[in-house]
Amino acid sequence: MTTLPTKQNKKLGLVIDLDICVGCHACAVNCKEWNTSGHSSPLHDIDPYGDDPTGVWFNRIHTFEVESEINGSKTVHFPKSCLHCSDAPCVTVCPTGASYKREEDGIVLVNPDTCIGCKLCSWSCPYGAREYDEEAGIMKKCTLCVDKIYNENIPEADRVPACVSTCPAGARSFGDLGDENSEIFKLVEERNGYDLMPEQDCAPTNKYLPPREKNNQFSSNKLQSITEDKEITFDSWKEIIENASK
Amino acid sequence: MHPSKSIIFFTVFSGTGYGILLCLSFLAFLTNINFDSNFKLNLIILSFVFISSGLLSSTLHLGHPERAWRSFSQWKSSWLSREGLAAVITFLPLMIFYLLWYLDNFFYIYFLHLTSILCLITIYCTGQMYATLKTIPAWNNKLVTPIYTINAICMGALTVYCFTRFYEFEINYLYHLTIVSLSLCLFMKLVYWYIISKKIISTANSATGLGGSNNISLFEGPHTGKNFLTTEMINKIKKEKANFLRLCFSVLTCILPIYMIIQEPSLIIDSFILKLTFFLVLIFALIGMLVERYLFFIQAKHTVSLYYGENKV
Numbered sequence: 031m032t033t034l035p036t037k038q039n040k041k042l043g044l045v046i047d048l049d050i051c052v053g054c055h056a057c058a059v060n061c062k063e064w065n066t067s068g069h070s071s072p073l074h075d076i077d078p079y080g081d082d083p084t085g086v087w088f089n090r091i092h093t094f095e096v097e098s099e100i101n102g103s104k105t106v107h108f109p110k111s112c113l114h115c116s117d118a119p120c121v122t123v124c125p126t127g128a129s130y131k132r133e134e135d136g137i138v139l140v141n142p143d144t145c146i147g148c149k150l151c152s153w154s155c156p157y158g159a160r161e162y163d164e165e166a167g168i169m170k171k172c173t174l175c176v177d178k179i180y181n182e183n184i185p186e187a188d189r190v191p192a193c194v195s196t197c198p199a200g201a202r203s204f205g206d207l208g209d210e211n212s213e214i215f216k217l218v219e220e221r222n223g224y225d226l227m228p229e230q231d232c233a234p235t236n237k238y239l240p241p242r243e244k245n246n247q248f249s250s251n252k253l254q255s256i257t258e259d260k261e262i263t264f265d266s267w268k269e270i271i272e273n274a275s276k
Numbered sequence: 277m278h279p280s281k282s283i284i285f286f287t288v289f290s291g292t293g294y295g296i297l298l299c300l301s302f303l304a305f306l307t308n309i310n311f312d313s314n315f316k317l318n319l320i321i322l323s324f325v326f327i328s329s330g331l332l333s334s335t336l337h338l339g340h341p342e343r344a345w346r347s348f349s350q351w352k353s354s355w356l357s358r359e360g361l362a363a364v365i366t367f368l369p370l371m372i373f374y375l376l377w378y379l380d381n382f383f384y385i386y387f388l389h390l391t392s393i394l395c396l397i398t399i400y401c402t403g404q405m406y407a408t409l410k411t412i413p414a415w416n417n418k419l420v421t422p423i424y425t426i427n428a429i430c431m432g433a434l435t436v437y438c439f440t441r442f443y444e445f446e447i448n449y450l451y452h453l454t455i456v457s458l459s460l461c462l463f464m465k466l467v468y469w470y471i472i473s474k475k476i477i478s479t480a481n482s483a484t485g486l487g488g489s490n491n492i493s494l495f496e497g498p499h500t501g502k503n504f505l506t507t508e509m510i511n512k513i514k515k516e517k518a519n520f521l522r523l524c525f526s527v528l529t530c531i532l533p534i535y536m537i538i539q540e541p542s543l544i545i546d547s548f549i550l551k552l553t554f555f556l557v558l559i560f561a562l563i564g565m566l567v568e569r570y571l572f573f574i575q576a577k578h579t580v581s582l583y584y585g586e587n588k589v
Contacts, residue, residue, distance in 0.1 A: 033352060033353050048486075058498070082501060082502070083501055084501060084502055084503055084504070084507075085503075086504070087503070090498035090499070090503075091498050092494065092496070092497060092498050092583050092584075093494070093495045093496035093497075094480075094484055094486060094492055094493065094494055094495055095492070095493050095494075095495040096486045096490050096491070096492055097490060097491040097492075097493075098488070098489070098490040098491070099489075105495055106484070106486055108484055108583075110583060119409075119410070119411075122353040122354065123353075123354050123355070123356065123405075123408075123409075124350060124354055125346075125347035125348075125349075125350050125354045125356040125357035125360065126343070126346035126347050126349060126350060126357075127346075127349055127350050128346075144343065144346055145339070145340070145343075146338050146339065146340045146341075146343040146344055146346060146347060147338050147339020147340050148337075148338055148339075148347070148356065149337075149339075149508065150354075150356055150405070152504075152505075152508065152509070153277070153409055153411065153412070153509070153578070154409055154410075154411060155411065155580075156410070156411045156478065156483075156579040156580070157579075157580065157583075158505040158509070158578075158580030158583060161503070161504045161505065162339070162504045162508065164504075166339070167338075167339025167340050168339055168340065169339075224485045225485070226482075226483060226484070226485055227478050227482050227483050227579065228482070229477065229478060229482060230410055230411065230477075230478065230579065231410070238485055240485065240486070241486075
């Protein structure tokens, strides 16, 4: 049914730490790798080796430049995939019931056998989490690796979404965000994790952790001395840097 | 948003077909609509072709048109499902109305009103499907559904009016209905264009949460090429081109027909030229309406564009 479940036993989701993410795209690549042979397989590519390739990806990494008067400018890598919203508009707009949210863990999925490919769910998602598979004629989306996290054929330590297990920097965490005693819940509390576009009222499950404040002492006043010193040798420059960073 | 040809065709042609019935229903309250049978037959064929070709075309953009029947199941939550259901139910009284009207059976009047109520429900569902999408501020707007309705009514009235010119006879009140509905349509579009130029729902700051007073700009997209999101939901049109197309719509669909209808008595032309003129008026009005629907899509920004370089939507 396309009505949302009235209660959710669990709220499985991801927490993405924007302070740690280095923008390597490994999570996106491993996502494609796992999912092209999993629940939604295959994730078609069109013209993959040609001039204008496109294809279905569930996870994409954007990079933003954030300029502020106090902290100067910084680069923030921003991975984005389905946020498995509690109040998911993509589920309620579906005319066939192909799009649904699971009561047991809150994962939002598409039934590939009943989806008619009307694309209305992709229009209703503010985050652009859903991608239409042109070849298959149906909508596809992040499954939170539902075929991996419950898979008893793989070691227990690997039963996390592909993007989480592959992240070399540890920027992604997975767990039950509905459980106040879970580590992931505490992490969100501690770091002031936030929702994307709260004004859209989707109540996303996934949370983002903001980049930490920059230590500003180094950049502004102390470096001034370098420019004032007219003759800078490599050794004197190194010394200044070392002193400044202490 | 990507202006899908099949959806534009659907709203314009089904809308006009429904509008013909709404117009007849309205006129039936004021005057006798039991016209000459040849005239009736042509109006029946035209409205039926418009409604059904529009509905069929709306299934063309589906990835799996053969599964379209499944969309009748989720009427409890989905406006699209309600629309499909309402459109199909409408056909039943519509067919009975056609038959009784053609056979001069008095009961046609009840089926006409029943059909027009269902037409209104169908149009309402179509409008609500767009108006409830919070992700697209240009559509998440109280005027969207009324505009769908007035578009249908004015095009229906204009079609019947042009038909009366081909058959050279008068229907009481049709003149007024056509002019008022066309004027109202233009007025509502002008208000709508003003509203959408002001409305902002989300910003790049809220989309990334990197917010506050910081200035946020996209440094690097996720990939160098296009993807489904950029082709489906991020379409741009130059402001000058959009303004030109708005003018085209206003002139072709509203101003030209109103002018021709009012000026008709003063145009000393023979019967053939008169018919040709009103045939062209109708064709131009339909083209104008297609342009208006195209603009409705191409000018609507989706919040996903905030992740692809847009600052506010």
